[in-house]
Amino acid sequence: xxxxxxxxxxxxxxxxxxxxxxxxxxxxxxxxxxxxxxxxxxxxxxxxxxxxxxxxxxxxxxxxxxxxxxxxxxxxxxxxxxxxxxxxxxxxxxxxxxxxxxxxxxxxxxxxxxxxxxxxxxxxxxxxxxxxxxxxxxxxxxxxxxxxxxxx
Numbered sequence: 628x629x630x631x632x633x634x635x636x637x638x639x640x641x642x643x644x645x646x647x648x649x650x651x652x653x654x655x656x657x658x659x660x661x662x663x664x665x666x667x668x669x670x671x672x673x674x675x676x677x678x679x680x681x682x683x684x685x686x687x688x689x690x691x692x693x694x695x696x697x698x699x700x701x702x703x704x705x706x707x708x709x710x711x712x713x714x715x716x717x718x719x720x721x722x723x724x725x726x727x728x729x730x731x732x733x734x735x736x737x738x739x740x741x742x743x744x745x746x747x748x749x750x751x752x753x754x755x756x757x758x759x760x761x762x763x764x765x766x767x768x769x770x771x772x773x774x775x776x777x778x779x
Contacts, residue, residue: 631770632666633707637696638679639738640671643716644687649738653712654685656763664767672696693721700728708770709733711750712760715743722749734776736763 669679673689676699735747738760747757
């Protein structure tokens with residue numbers, strides 16, 4: 628497996644991410660990862676997809692727009708891999724569109740005990756592997772160092 632230097636982390640920033648401390652967890656991971664790996668791109672997703680450049684950009688509100696994410700993923704013509712960090716609480720039917728738009732270069736990372744694992748699995752192409760938020764640092768290490776990533 629080749630080293631992956633073009634990683635885009637997409638945080639689900641819908642209103643449900645305010646519950647049970649999920650937003651605080653995202654802020655903590657952003658600060659730590661951004662400091663250690665400044666070249667990794669961070670994006671927020673709710674009604675639109677927007678760059679996350681600092682901790683205060685991580686504000687959870689509204690609902691997610693599947694159309695906005697699909698459009699954003701479809702514009703990613705320069706390769707790389709997407710990591711979607713979410714609780715999987717989305718409108719029905721967008722998971723498959725997410726996978727198709729990402730051109731199979733997407734991994735799902737589950738946040739929260741009540742996350743909808745099935746939606747996250749579908750967004751990653753029915754992968755049996757949905758990563759836990761606790762494993763995000765290890766996943767990044769594997770991708771950045773060309774180590775095998777278990778996706779099945």
